[in-house]
Amino acid sequence: MWTNYLRKRLPLTIRSLHTLKGNQLDQILMSPPLASLDLPDIWSPNPSSRIIPAIHKSFDDHTTIVLDGKLISMEIRSRIAAKVREMKKCLGEIPGLAVILVGQRRDSRTYVRNKIMACEEVGIKSVVTELPTDCAEMDVQNAIMRFNKDPSIHGILVQLPLPEHLDEEKVLDALCIEKDVDGFHPVNMGNLAINGRDPLFTPCTPKGCIELLIRSGVEIMGKKAVVIGRSNIVGLPTSLLLQRHHATVTVIHAFTENPEQITSEADIIVSAAGVPNLVRGNWIKPGATVIDVGTTPVEDSGCDDGYRLVGDVCHEEAIKVASVITPVPGGVGPMTVAMLLYNTLLSAKRMLNFN
Amino acid sequence: MWTNYLRKRLPLTIRSLHTLKGNQLDQILMSPPLASLDLPDIWSPNPSSRIIPAIHKSFDDHTTIVLDGKLISMEIRSRIAAKVREMKKCLGEIPGLAVILVGQRRDSRTYVRNKIMACEEVGIKSVVTELPTDCAEMDVQNAIMRFNKDPSIHGILVQLPLPEHLDEEKVLDALCIEKDVDGFHPVNMGNLAINGRDPLFTPCTPKGCIELLIRSGVEIMGKKAVVIGRSNIVGLPTSLLLQRHHATVTVIHAFTENPEQITSEADIIVSAAGVPNLVRGNWIKPGATVIDVGTTPVEDSGCDDGYRLVGDVCHEEAIKVASVITPVPGGVGPMTVAMLLYNTLLSAKRMLNFN
Numbered sequence: 001m002w003t004n005y006l007r008k009r010l011p012l013t014i015r016s017l018h019t020l021k022g023n024q025l026d027q028i029l030m031s032p033p034l035a036s037l038d039l040p041d042i043w044s045p046n047p048s049s050r051i052i053p054a055i056h057k058s059f060d061d062h063t064t065i066v067l068d069g070k071l072i073s074m075e076i077r078s079r080i081a082a083k084v085r086e087m088k089k090c091l092g093e094i095p096g097l098a099v100i101l102v103g104q105r106r107d108s109r110t111y112v113r114n115k116i117m118a119c120e121e122v123g124i125k126s127v128v129t130e131l132p133t134d135c136a137e138m139d140v141q142n143a144i145m146r147f148n149k150d151p152s153i154h155g156i157l158v159q160l161p162l163p164e165h166l167d168e169e170k171v172l173d174a175l176c177i178e179k180d181v182d183g184f185h186p187v188n189m190g191n192l193a194i195n196g197r198d199p200l201f202t203p204c205t206p207k208g209c210i211e212l213l214i215r216s217g218v219e220i221m222g223k224k225a226v227v228i229g230r231s232n233i234v235g236l237p238t239s240l241l242l243q244r245h246h247a248t249v250t251v252i253h254a255f256t257e258n259p260e261q262i263t264s265e266a267d268i269i270v271s272a273a274g275v276p277n278l279v280r281g282n283w284i285k286p287g288a289t290v291i292d293v294g295t296t297p298v299e300d301s302g303c304d305d306g307y308r309l310v311g312d313v314c315h316e317e318a319i320k321v322a323s324v325i326t327p328v329p330g331g332v333g334p335m336t337v338a339m340l341l342y343n344t345l346l347s348a349k350r351m352l353n354f355n
Numbered sequence: 356m357w358t359n360y361l362r363k364r365l366p367l368t369i370r371s372l373h374t375l376k377g378n379q380l381d382q383i384l385m386s387p388p389l390a391s392l393d394l395p396d397i398w399s400p401n402p403s404s405r406i407i408p409a410i411h412k413s414f415d416d417h418t419t420i421v422l423d424g425k426l427i428s429m430e431i432r433s434r435i436a437a438k439v440r441e442m443k444k445c446l447g448e449i450p451g452l453a454v455i456l457v458g459q460r461r462d463s464r465t466y467v468r469n470k471i472m473a474c475e476e477v478g479i480k481s482v483v484t485e486l487p488t489d490c491a492e493m494d495v496q497n498a499i500m501r502f503n504k505d506p507s508i509h510g511i512l513v514q515l516p517l518p519e520h521l522d523e524e525k526v527l528d529a530l531c532i533e534k535d536v537d538g539f540h541p542v543n544m545g546n547l548a549i550n551g552r553d554p555l556f557t558p559c560t561p562k563g564c565i566e567l568l569i570r571s572g573v574e575i576m577g578k579k580a581v582v583i584g585r586s587n588i589v590g591l592p593t594s595l596l597l598q599r600h601h602a603t604v605t606v607i608h609a610f611t612e613n614p615e616q617i618t619s620e621a622d623i624i625v626s627a628a629g630v631p632n633l634v635r636g637n638w639i640k641p642g643a644t645v646i647d648v649g650t651t652p653v654e655d656s657g658c659d660d661g662y663r664l665v666g667d668v669c670h671e672e673a674i675k676v677a678s679v680i681t682p683v684p685g686g687v688g689p690m691t692v693a694m695l696l697y698n699t700l701l702s703a704k705r706m707l708n709f710n
Contacts, residue, residue, distance in 0.1 A: 185545075186542050186549060187545060190543070190545030190548065193591060193595070194544055195585065195586070196523075196587070221610055224612075231550070236549065246610040248605065248607050248608070248611040250604065254397050256603040257577050
């Protein structure tokens, strides 16, 4: 009973010592490739009588699991590092990531710095091209073209948002889709949306959310999932990916009437609105899983960078209601970086024909 | 009061005589181009206090409007015909549609026949390439390539589904996106999904559903919409398009638990499951709008073709609960064909630089 509880409720980092065997250890992620999730939609005549696998949990002994995204991502990163070493040994090559950073946004610079450090740690080569805020669109395009052609570069990312005078659409369209490790190119997004197709890359934050859900034993299939926010970077691809995993997905946004009524019926909430404390305790169904993607920088002179990151979820209230939640920082953020490394490795493996 | 009621509740075909003026008459569709719907997601601190425009209707004097898709599509088609004549007069050119039909599926042959007849009626040139069920993928590809290059062809559609041995993905990828009037190419689907982008073409059935909603005065913004089914042809693009119009969209499918509980909270239901009588009276909220996209062929020796088309919605029960519903046949079906003509005209206008 207790083992079962552990297996269901604890992140893989803790479970792995006890339960992972054989070729599972070779796997970097627990979330499956998309293709394996293609199931035919066969409607039963009386849908209410169907049995969907679910976690049954008593809330008399309420325990909320706060997922440690940092710890889980460290495990993933160590597996990526091992694979990179293997690649180097076998082929004499390593994956390469190029980052294009335009302007001086403080949060963007921090994100890029974290990504570069993470690359170094796992042995992935990284190159950063920094461009001034007032650069021309052609400068960004030229940087992209150079990396598109460079065979030592397997992933290219343009740190968003771009300064307003630059056309994000044109810039992203210039990326060679085989190196689009962020998965934001319309072909990759279209193939994420279309049933029966697979994108070359799944966007990093949504992929990180799914990995967290799967590692914490949260059933997705048949569950009610609500995605708060519909950004191209998080909300949209997360809703598409949850649907791939056969959740019943509702996307809520600023025009939604009574959002709290919708979220309070959800088994899984992924919040990516970028509004601190939007999700209060009464927005959450008891026992639900709450993934907080919100990371709004708030001025704080006590912090190293002069600001700290704040989530969408009122953590103190949520922890009393949810069964699984993620903290900010240290929840989804580190997972996003780990998925970027994963996508870069995936791209290199694909281009170099290495398994 | 009564005029107001009329303006809100009656299809444009009836309203148009009274209310349409000036440049509105030049417009073929009432649904706006996507770009105009880009609104920033600004979350108010207390979302429940926001006022969303809504139809307030007493149900003591319950009247259900059954939308006449045939009549509405005839009006749209006559506007398209006028524009085609104008194009011919000004440029000496007309729009051209190529249809590729593989195999002998009875329903596919009927659909193609209807599309061709509709083209003739509005003066659009049409070409059909018929291929045998056991043709090679290369045969389909060659037909596509020929039409891709043909300057007299502005739209190409491959009638789906294809026989199983053919790779639908590869076939659709071969279509030149500028002629993809069905809007199923991943680039068009990706651009439909991504906020701030516009696809070159919006898939015909979803576009037809939105046009029906707008013409019948149904408010979409802020409303709860449920899409039943997640096919690439209808469910997926309809959910994306409803979200573009700022509905709060939930997609339900065969893995959804208690679908009737979710649909019975919806202001708008679009059903595209392909399951006759799936949507019963108790699935519908009183006063809701129900768009029935289901068209399942059922054997019926009394009909000309030996079969008749049956919707997803139990019409007899729905008509007692909904405020607006569509019949099958004669609801969404004719709208799909009208939108195909519209997309073909749009493509020709774009390629020939004609407004």
